[in-house]
Amino acid sequence: MIMSEAIHYDAIILGGGPAGLTAGIYLSRAKVKTLILNEGTIGGQMVLTHEIANYPGVESISGFQLSNIMKKQAKSFGCDIKANISVSDLDLSGPNKKVTLSDGTSYSSDAIILTPGGRSRTLGVTGEDMLKGRGISYCATCDGDFFTGKEIIAVGGGNSALEEAVSLTKYASRVTIVHQFDHFQAFEHAIGEAANNPKIDFMMESAITAFYGNESLESVDIKNLKTGVITNFKTDGAFIFIGYVPNTEFLKEKIDLNKWGEIIVSSDMSASIEGVYAAGDSIAKRYRQVTTAVSDGTIAALAASTYLNELKVKQKQLITV
Amino acid sequence: MLYTNLKHLESAAELNKAISENENVMVICGRMGPMCIPVYGIAEELEEEYKHVKFFDMEFDNPESHIIRSLPEVRGFMGIPFTIYYRDGKVVKATSSIQNRDQITSILNKEFSATVKA
Numbered sequence: 001m002i003m004s005e006a007i008h009y010d011a012i013i014l015g016g017g018p019a020g021l022t023a024g025i026y027l028s029r030a031k032v033k034t035l036i037l038n039e040g041t042i043g044g045q046m047v048l049t050h051e052i053a054n055y056p057g058v059e060s061i062s063g064f065q066l067s068n069i070m071k072k073q074a075k076s077f078g079c080d081i082k083a084n085i086s087v088s089d090l091d092l093s094g095p096n097k098k099v100t101l102s103d104g105t106s107y108s109s110d111a112i113i114l115t116p117g118g119r120s121r122t123l124g125v126t127g128e129d130m131l132k133g134r135g136i137s138y139c140a141t142c143d144g145d146f147f148t149g150k151e152i153i154a155v156g157g158g159n160s161a162l163e164e165a166v167s168l169t170k171y172a173s174r175v176t177i178v179h180q181f182d183h184f185q186a187f188e189h190a191i192g193e194a195a196n197n198p199k200i201d202f203m204m205e206s207a208i209t210a211f212y213g214n215e216s217l218e219s220v221d222i223k224n225l226k227t228g229v230i231t232n233f234k235t236d237g238a239f240i241f242i243g244y245v246p247n248t249e250f251l252k253e254k255i256d257l258n259k260w261g262e263i264i265v266s267s268d269m270s271a272s273i274e275g276v277y278a279a280g281d282s283i284a285k286r287y288r289q290v291t292t293a294v295s296d297g298t299i300a301a302l303a304a305s306t307y308l309n310e311l312k313v314k315q316k317q318l319i320t321v
Numbered sequence: 322m323l324y325t326n327l328k329h330l331e332s333a334a335e336l337n338k339a340i341s342e343n344e345n346v347m348v349i350c351g352r353m354g355p356m357c358i359p360v361y362g363i364a365e366e367l368e369e370e371y372k373h374v375k376f377f378d379m380e381f382d383n384p385e386s387h388i389i390r391s392l393p394e395v396r397g398f399m400g401i402p403f404t405i406y407y408r409d410g411k412v413v414k415a416t417s418s419i420q421n422r423d424q425i426t427s428i429l430n431k432e433f434s435a436t437v438k439a
Binding site for chain 1: 324352353354355356357358359361362363366367396397398399400401416417418419421422423
């Protein structure tokens, strides 16, 4: 491992989704020396969207293309971007924030913007990890055609679960929706469409407790949450759509999070420590869209920029005194 | 069409040529979807670091990718991308669906030695 002196930036952005890239564009254009560090592929969840048709000013674009344009824009203003890195340590206390990567490289900054985004929630039950890609999937558009003529399960009760279950009936002969509550959280139209689909069955107040299979998924254990009875259910596939979790585990006890692990911010996107801002899907808010992430990123960048300017004035005053 | 910065394999003949001319080869066979794009992105980043490995992609819906889809090593795979690792022309590892950087580098480190053959 290389241990080196920290490379200093005015601002570091942790996360390269639409919020982080927008903050990078705004800060770099304002001549703030900025670095974006991203643990995965640049673009975050946006990159995973097949088509974005409601981004104002752009009739239709893939998430991959939009993120590439944002990345290019940020770079054109001088923003440094490092992707697929792994953060091993983070020090947000004090005026000098420090980020250390797993390869030993470390960076420091006067301000930091946290935009780590979120990821698909997994069930976390026996067999899930082993059978991922072998019958267990989190993406209907990617893997639906592997299940042509087969009987499958869709897990979840939100809009994604019901809409994806309906789309899976293009391929599967039967889709059983397994949901933990006695009602769905999805919009009425999504519930109606699923309820009226002759290929869809419902298994309410139930949860999957284990996946079984050798080369591929063969069956699941389903627990009736009312009676506690566990039944083994033969199935060829399971699609899991149970929402997202914020990527904030590394921020626990470093910054104020709510009970869902979302970062608590003020209206100017400032977090609980001076000089720290947050934006995008990882903050506590109701709506999560590319447009809202872009808006959050803009506000965070402008607030961070103001903070950096005030910091410079204070430092000048100290020197003068 | 795969919009990546990786070298694209368009035919089975090109794949055979790639694995016969290169000791260590990684081929990602997928689409431009949520499970595939992150894997392409990681491979693009690793190209610089793993100079002894040649990275390629191949479109899953190209009929020529049958050469990958029919491999015995992918039996039971029901999630794209199918990522195949070849050493000296032979499959040494295959994975299904999305993989993270640590999972990919651990395979590369295990299967592909950085030492050059004399």
